Amino acid sequence: MKKLLLIPLLASGFFFGQNTQDAQALKKISTQILTQGEAYNDLHFLTKKIGNRLSGSPAYEKAVQWGAEQLKKAGAEKIWLQPVKVPVWERGTESLFIKTPSGTWTKMKMLSLGNSEGTQGKDLVGDLIMVNTLEEFNQLKESQVRDKIVFFNYIFRQDFIETFEGYSDAGKYRSSTASLVAKKGGKAVIVRSISTAVDDVPHTGGMHYDEGSKKIPAVALGPLGADRLAQLLKTSKVSAKLNSNCGMKGEKITHSVIGEIKGTLDQKVIAVGGHLDSWDVGEGAQDDGAGVVQSIEVIRTFKKLNIKPKHTIRAVLFANEENGNRGGETYADSLNVKKEPHLFALESDSGGYSPRGFGLAMTAEQSAQVKSWLPLFEPYGIQHINDSYPGTDIIPMKKYGVALAGLIPDSQRYFDLHHSESDVFEAVNRRELLLGATVMTQLIYMIDQHW
Numbered sequence: 001m002k003k004l005l006l007i008p009l010l011a012s013g014f015f016f017g018q019n020t021q022d023a024q025a026l027k028k029i030s031t032q033i034l035t036q037g038e039a040y041n042d043l044h045f046l047t048k049k050i051g052n053r054l055s056g057s058p059a060y061e062k063a064v065q066w067g068a069e070q071l072k073k074a075g076a077e078k079i080w081l082q083p084v085k086v087p088v089w090e091r092g093t094e095s096l097f098i099k100t101p102s103g104t105w106t107k108m109k110m111l112s113l114g115n116s117e118g119t120q121g122k123d124l125v126g127d128l129i130m131v132n133t134l135e136e137f138n139q140l141k142e143s144q145v146r147d148k149i150v151f152f153n154y155i156f157r158q159d160f161i162e163t164f165e166g167y168s169d170a171g172k173y174r175s176s177t178a179s180l181v182a183k184k185g186g187k188a189v190i191v192r193s194i195s196t197a198v199d200d201v202p203h204t205g206g207m208h209y210d211e212g213s214k215k216i217p218a219v220a221l222g223p224l225g226a227d228r229l230a231q232l233l234k235t236s237k238v239s240a241k242l243n244s245n246c247g248m249k250g251e252k253i254t255h256s257v258i259g260e261i262k263g264t265l266d267q268k269v270i271a272v273g274g275h276l277d278s279w280d281v282g283e284g285a286q287d288d289g290a291g292v293v294q295s296i297e298v299i300r301t302f303k304k305l306n307i308k309p310k311h312t313i314r315a316v317l318f319a320n321e322e323n324g325n326r327g328g329e330t331y332a333d334s335l336n337v338k339k340e341p342h343l344f345a346l347e348s349d350s351g352g353y354s355p356r357g358f359g360l361a362m363t364a365e366q367s368a369q370v371k372s373w374l375p376l377f378e379p380y381g382i383q384h385i386n387d388s389y390p391g392t393d394i395i396p397m398k399k400y401g402v403a404l405a406g407l408i409p410d411s412q413r414y415f416d417l418h419h420s421e422s423d424v425f426e427a428v429n430r431r432e433l434l435l436g437a438t439v440m441t442q443l444i445y446m447i448d449q450h451w
């Protein structure tokens with residue numbers, strides 16, 4: 001049986017020549033990172049000493065300084081800050097009470113959605129109506145919505161295996177319902193958080209108003225809070241009282257952080273990154289402290305192993321992914337202005353969990369080549385390499401013809417904590433984080449060698 005198995009492996013040439021060299025190099029990278037990697041310690045500092053860091057906040061500025069220092073320590077030969085103009089959104093104080101049938105006001109655990117305007121510190125009181133889906137809402141007449149607070153109780157679909165599909169499916173309830181409700185004369189929106197957890201933790205996240213829309217407040221409830229409210233609304237009339245100070249406070253110049261190792265062969269760049277900003281709750285550990293420290297680990301590993309890349313390897317810690325993506329857009333546009341050819345960009349912004357795959361956005365020929373490397377990556381937990389969305393920070397580079405890829409980690413736990421107070425350092429496992437950094441470094445190594 002063993003002999004029979006060996007024949008196709010030998011015939012494929014897998015154990016010989018280039019493949020053997022590559023396999024050995026990949027093993028060296030993994031041993032280096034799993035035994036000497038510093039990404040977990042870096043993440044501890046970023047999350048515990050700096051904490052959450054919405055772009056435009058003082059904490060974000062600390063993170064910029066920290067990122068530049070870490071890239072220097074990791075061995076980047078050149079480090080600079082790229083100016084990025086970002087929107088400044090502040091939460092301020094906020095509270096939501098609902099009036100139960102007994103007549104008492106009960107406080108609900110809630111978060112205003114990011115970019116939402118608040119109530120300017122005044123009580124906004126109104127009767128609640130509930131819909132489960134947008135289709136149900138669309139059937140309501142203006143007279144049914146006018147002066148009401150609309151509660152969208154859309155439940156995260158459990159039938160998808162990849163939770164990112166559930167996230168995409170539910171995304172519009174967070175991002176777009178405020179303007180739809182405002183159009184029919186509603187006063188405010190309450191959404192059920194986009195969450196897979198069984199708890200009462202609300203999740204924030206970006207929302208936007210359509211052009212010309214009245215900017216009514218939009219807030220999220222935790223899943224259990226949403227269940228309680230839904231239960232109440234089935235049998236009784238419920239009113240709500242919202243008081244919040246959140247809102248946009250203009251714009252500000254901040255920075256993305258960039259560090260690189262020069263290539264020996266040409267001036268082409270291979271970029272790897274995550275976003276340095278986070279939402280203003282929790283510690284931004286999985287989203288996206290993980291991607292940041294993994295990207296720094298890539299630079300560190302090339303230096304530690306004394307790998308001299310052919311192409312320039314650059315780590316980019318992007319500003320403002322969460323509420324504007326201005327960091328990603330500014331970086332992409334700078335390629336065009338500076339005429340700086342980029343061969344490839346890799347992003348990690350799906351959590352620091354065990355790596356499972358890569359999602360590619362590149363030419364068919366490039367994609368076929370990267371997919372042919374799957375056997376080399378399988379020992380490190382990669383099960384699939386497919387064509388899919390690579391990441392929000394790097395997607396603006398697509399229009400300049402840059403080949404893109406995103407790390408796909410195991411997605412089962414990410415939406416338990418994404419954009420919430422639960423996204424803390426303790427939610428990250430050291431080995432999973434380092435294994436993610438390992439396959440990222442390995443992919444960058446392979447592209448550098450073979451492109």
Ligand SMILES: [Zn+2]
Pocket residue numbers: 275287288321349
């Ligand atoms: Zn993110």
